[in-house]
Amino acid sequence: MESEITLTMSLKIDASGEMPVAMADSAPDFPQELIINIFSRVQAKSIGKCRCVSKPWRSLLSDPLFIKAHLNLHLHHPQKHILISIPHSPPSYNLSAVTFTTTSGSSNNDGFLEKLTLLENQLCFAEIVGSCNGLVLVLTFKGSNTPTMYLMNPTTRELVKFQPSPLVWDDAETSYGFGYDSSSDDYKIVTLSHDWLLDKTESYPAFVDVFSWRTGTWRRIGCFPYVPSSHSGVFLNGSIHWLALSKIDGLCVIIALDTSCEQFQQLPWPETDNTPHNGSRKLVVLGGCLGMVVVQSRHHVDVWMMKEYGVGESWTKFIVTTPKNASVWGPICLLGGDDVVLQMGGKNFVVHNLKERTMRDMVIAGIRDKFRRGVIGFSESLVSPIFNSQQWRATLPEDDFENSC
Amino acid sequence: MIVLNSSDGATFEVEESVAVQSQTIKHMIEDNCADTSIPLPNVNGVTLARVLEYIKKHAEAKDDEEGLKSFDAEFVKVDQASLFEIILAANYLDIKGLLDLTCQTVADQIKDLTVEEVRAIFNIMNDFTPEEEAKLRNDHAWAFE
Numbered sequence: 001m002e003s004e005i006t007l008t009m010s011l012k013i014d015a016s017g018e019m020p021v022a023m024a025d026s027a028p029d030f031p032q033e034l035i036i037n038i039f040s041r042v043q044a045k046s047i048g049k050c051r052c053v054s055k056p057w058r059s060l061l062s063d064p065l066f067i068k069a070h071l072n073l074h075l076h077h078p079q080k081h082i083l084i085s086i087p088h089s090p091p092s093y094n095l096s097a098v099t100f101t102t103t104s105g106s107s108n109n110d111g112f113l114e115k116l117t118l119l120e121n122q123l124c125f126a127e128i129v130g131s132c133n134g135l136v137l138v139l140t141f142k143g144s145n146t147p148t149m150y151l152m153n154p155t156t157r158e159l160v161k162f163q164p165s166p167l168v169w170d171d172a173e174t175s176y177g178f179g180y181d182s183s184s185d186d187y188k189i190v191t192l193s194h195d196w197l198l199d200k201t202e203s204y205p206a207f208v209d210v211f212s213w214r215t216g217t218w219r220r221i222g223c224f225p226y227v228p229s230s231h232s233g234v235f236l237n238g239s240i241h242w243l244a245l246s247k248i249d250g251l252c253v254i255i256a257l258d259t260s261c262e263q264f265q266q267l268p269w270p271e272t273d274n275t276p277h278n279g280s281r282k283l284v285v286l287g288g289c290l291g292m293v294v295v296q297s298r299h300h301v302d303v304w305m306m307k308e309y310g311v312g313e314s315w316t317k318f319i320v321t322t323p324k325n326a327s328v329w330g331p332i333c334l335l336g337g338d339d340v341v342l343q344m345g346g347k348n349f350v351v352h353n354l355k356e357r358t359m360r361d362m363v364i365a366g367i368r369d370k371f372r373r374g375v376i377g378f379s380e381s382l383v384s385p386i387f388n389s390q391q392w393r394a395t396l397p398e399d400d401f402e403n404s405c
Numbered sequence: 406m407i408v409l410n411s412s413d414g415a416t417f418e419v420e421e422s423v424a425v426q427s428q429t430i431k432h433m434i435e436d437n438c439a440d441t442s443i444p445l446p447n448v449n450g451v452t453l454a455r456v457l458e459y460i461k462k463h464a465e466a467k468d469d470e471e472g473l474k475s476f477d478a479e480f481v482k483v484d485q486a487s488l489f490e491i492i493l494a495a496n497y498l499d500i501k502g503l504l505d506l507t508c509q510t511v512a513d514q515i516k517d518l519t520v521e522e523v524r525a526i527f528n529i530m531n532d533f534t535p536e537e538e539a540k541l542r543n544d545h546a547w548a549f550e
Contacts (some may be wrong), residue, residue, distance in 0.1 A: 039515075048548025
């Protein structure tokens with residue numbers, strides 16, 4: 001880090017307003033690693049405030065190394081924030097963040113909603129693709145199959161806009177994924193594109209295009225020898241995971257793309273899963289594990305979790321059923337060890353305790369309107385989606401935004 | 406028994422099995438630097454006494470999770486200067502549990518403070534011009550919501 005920063009101590013002014021006797025004369029200095037240790041534990045909003053304390057503090061608390069240390073600590077907290085999109089005079093949507101509060105708090109609320117002023121009323125048919133390291137990728141489609149891509153940090157409200165892959169045919173079916181490559185400290189957006197019209201003989205495979213945030217360019221890395229599902233990939237353990245159908249036997253498979261070496265591998269399927277493979281399925285990350293949701297009906301979903309990554313025998317299942325007057329869409333995240341947050345068709349969240357098999361409605365302050373499926377959990381972080389580079393500059397959405405959808 | 410000397414000449418005796426919670430002391434013992442006593446020029450007597458109180462309690466009540474939790478909560482109820490001294494000592498002596506506890510305590514304090522209060526606690530001078538500070542606060546509006 002470039003700047004030196006010292007912390008000098010003094011006694012806090014006590015309630016009587018009198019200055020205590022021993023002030024800064026014996027005040028020692030904190031080494032930088034201690035300051036980082038303390039501030040890594042502080043939540044993002046307070047860090048934002050502390051950047052306004054002084055110039056050395058602004059420097060230190062904006063430094064990429066500090067941001068990384070802060071991220072590492074917060075990534076391991078149970079995921080408490082989710083991003084939802086709320087229809088607002090359709091076809092536009094507004095984004096909001098829901099934060100779940102820990103149950104030890106004084107309020108009766110399970111959480112609260114904050115409206116994000118990012119791209120207000122400007123998102124058309126928004127699809128929330130995925131999140132990692134506190135960044136979320138959102139696509140909007142303006143009446144065509146070709147999306148505009150937004151990479152945002154919902155915590156710091158930073159936003160950057162990208163163009164999709166120029167290599168994809170206009171009418172191709174596409175699915176997307178977003179992940180992080182730790183070996184090159186790069187974020188990658190993946191497009192799987194498959195042209196059904198041309199693929200009558202199945203001789204056209206799905207293509208895989210990768211966008212590198214650092215270079216700002218798309219590359220075609222090869223073919224995807226499966227039929228991709230329409231759902232977005234989920235990022236876990238250095239790989240982006242999708243569900244796909246095998247071209248050989250039509251069976252559903254889980255494919256993982258390692259973001260560093262950009263190679264695909266297949267993950268083991270749960271052996272005892274007897275549901276037909278053309279059923280409605282979706283991947284999700286729950287408590288740091290890969291999860292697969294099988295929608296049996298509006299009132300019944302099976303949730304499989306791969307407790308040990310890559311180990312087929314570690315797939316375990318829990319079932320969620322609801323009475324006839326409610327419908328369940330699927331799990332969003334784990335809160336603590338045994339509580340699963342479920343998104344219910346309608347406009348609420350329910351917390352389901354795995355041990356006791358109980359369900360209860362969550363009280364979220366500020367939720368009034370219905371919101372769409374496809375909510376996503378994200379971590380709190382200070383990571384900026386804006387990459388400053390000589391060769392490539394991020395286009396900020398204010399530059400060329402059209403207001404009409 | 407290990408003998409520890411603080412920076413201001415105070416002497417403390419502590420069991421070796423307890424003292425090795427400090428990785429620094431542990432390495433000194435392993436490197437045979439602890440023949441007569443271990444000098445700790447970076448820690449004063451008052452602070453060293455507090456640190457020893459912590460590691461003694463954590464050694465003897467190792468399995469009593471509830472008891473240690475309430476001990477820790479009471480332990481950090483000290484004035485700001487003492488808390489900072491304990492952090493520095495825990496860092497120098499490399500006692501992970503104590504360092505985590507005290508750093509987390511300060512982090513929790515910061516959470517509820519305004520910018521001015523943070524400056525007061527850490528005795529930081531505001532070196533921004535009013536315009537610079539206004540712009541910075543505006544850029545970080547998300548932090549002040």
